[in-house]
Amino acid sequence: MSASPTPLRETLARLDAHLAEKGLDRGEVLDVGELSRRTALAEGEVRALLEGAGVLDDRVDDRIRGRVRALYEAYLDESGKRPADVCRDVAARLGISDRWARSLLNGDKMPNVSDLTRLAEFFRIEEGTKFFTDPAPVVLNGALQRVVGELDGGAEDGPLLRFTLKHGVVTLALRGRRLTPRKQEALALMLEGLLGSESEEAER
Template identity: 40%
Template structure:
């Protein structure tokens, strides 16, 4: 990390970024328990845990969040992991239950499967580093806002990517027409009275 968590927090608060410090949201993004996130935000040290304990706990947390978000059964998730990671049913079940520690290639595959930022480090980083990684991206919104208006809108509304300019989805002229229409729809026309 470029700077310690305490400095990231100080700078976020200086920009009025308190809304970016919601314990529940941050716990979901980091796969850390809420009480650990709360302790870190207060400047306290969370209870020590080994790398193995962190990895297993974060995999379980991702499993639970995935099941809650998708409404799937645990057996469905196990089947998806078996197919995606090319491992046995027994190994997948123990892995998702936090009973087995994955090797590095498997950890890499799990990061891809669950689409987590940070790759293997998402699972292995100490809690302060995991939280700092998430808060750094939020701090970036304040300190280095996007200069491209389309990119700024995408960031504002949480759009990760849009493929409007490639693969003949829209020609540059069509994109310009689309954006002009959006802008005109929200900007008052000179001489018009507001409705």
């Protein structure tokens, strides 16, 4: 008797079924770099999981410290803030010294549960501390389930995802913000208008 498919494999199968209906493949929709940033997993790890490869066992401590560091580096890149300023902000949020905050963010020290809770709040991680402790396949599965939910039409990002698929846009970054369906429809209509105007000008 064969083993039951893992949740990640089930999610990938559902994703592939949706994409097949639209004549697309994963490479046209899934951005490994964006998934890496969203999950705090290395791009190579994300790519291996998408291809069905297993992952090496890792210690929970190493997993947590690595993801904190990945979030910190992504935050620096997206915010444009100086490391010293981010360390100061985190120190104030956690009630610790700037030096200790720097050690936590660089992955040199292990945060306690209270620190992890506040770090999840600081980086706006909806999953809370589970984001730092769950194995890589579980974290990636959570990110992909959101994509599948959008394709199912049951998530808040449905209108935007339909727009990106229609126009071949790989990602539409909103920097973690969630928009209401009405706002998404308005944004999609605005973008449709812009793309339509560009097409008309190109045909002249």
